[in-house]
Amino acid sequence: MTAEGAVPEPTAKAGEEHVNTTRAVPLLNIANVLTMSRLVLVPLFLLALFAVGGHDPVWRWVATAVFALASITDRIDGDLARRRGLITDFGKVADPLADKALTGAALVGLSVLGDLPWWVTSTIIARELIVTLLRFWVIRHGVIPASRGGKLKTMLQAIAIALYLIPLGEFGEPLRWTVMGAAVVATVVTGLDYTVRALRLRAVGRRARGGRA
Numbered sequence: 001m002t003a004e005g006a007v008p009e010p011t012a013k014a015g016e017e018h019v020n021t022t023r024a025v026p027l028l029n030i031a032n033v034l035t036m037s038r039l040v041l042v043p044l045f046l047l048a049l050f051a052v053g054g055h056d057p058v059w060r061w062v063a064t065a066v067f068a069l070a071s072i073t074d075r076i077d078g079d080l081a082r083r084r085g086l087i088t089d090f091g092k093v094a095d096p097l098a099d100k101a102l103t104g105a106a107l108v109g110l111s112v113l114g115d116l117p118w119w120v121t122s123t124i125i126a127r128e129l130i131v132t133l134l135r136f137w138v139i140r141h142g143v144i145p146a147s148r149g150g151k152l153k154t155m156l157q158a159i160a161i162a163l164y165l166i167p168l169g170e171f172g173e174p175l176r177w178t179v180m181g182a183a184v185v186a187t188v189v190t191g192l193d194y195t196v197r198a199l200r201l202r203a204v205g206r207r208a209r210g211g212r213a
C-alpha cells in the first residue's frame, strides 16, 4: 500500500477486481474519514448496548441509533467515493474491514447477552474472517472490492442486527429470524463467490508474473 490511493483504470468495470491503478487520490478524503468514523462508533455502540445490564429498553434504542448512524456511513462513504472520484485502494480495504468490526461487535454483543444464538454469530464471523484473509492473500495481485452481493449481504446483516437490537419483544421473533436467515444465506453464498474471485485473481496475477507467487 502506498501513501496515496489510486482510482481504477477507466476500462475497469464497476464491482470487478482490478490489478492496475493510475490517478493518485489523497488518502485523507471525506469518504475515508467517514469509513474511519464507523470504527470510532464501535466502542460507543458497545457501551450503549451493555449499559444497565444490556436489556434496558432506553439504552437498547440508544444502541440501535448509534448502530444505524454507523451503518448509514457505509452507504454515504461508498456513494461519495464513487461520485467524487475518491476511490482509493485504502478505502477498498478499509470499508469492508470497518463494516466487519461493526457487525462483528454487534453480533458478539447480542450473543453474549443471550439474544442471538452463537452459531449465527460464529458462521458470520468465520465468513468475514476468511474473506478478509483471502483479500490480504491476493493483495499483491490486486484488490478485491466489495461486490454487489457483498453490499446486499452487509445491508441484510445490518437490518437483521437492528431488529435484534430494537426491544420488539416476542412479537418480533418471526421477522428477526426471517431477515437473519436471509443474512446468513447471503453471507455464506457471497463468501463462496469471493473465494472463487480470489483464486481467479491469483491465477491471473501469477500468470502475469510468469508463474511466480
Ligand SMILES: O=P(O)(O)OC[C@H](O)CO
Pocket (backbone or CB within 6 Å): 074, 095, 096, 099, 100, 131, 145, 146, 147, 149, 150, 151, 153, 154, 190
Ligand atoms: O462482503 P464484503 O467483505 O465485500 O463486505 C462488503 C462491504 O461490507 C460493503 O460495504
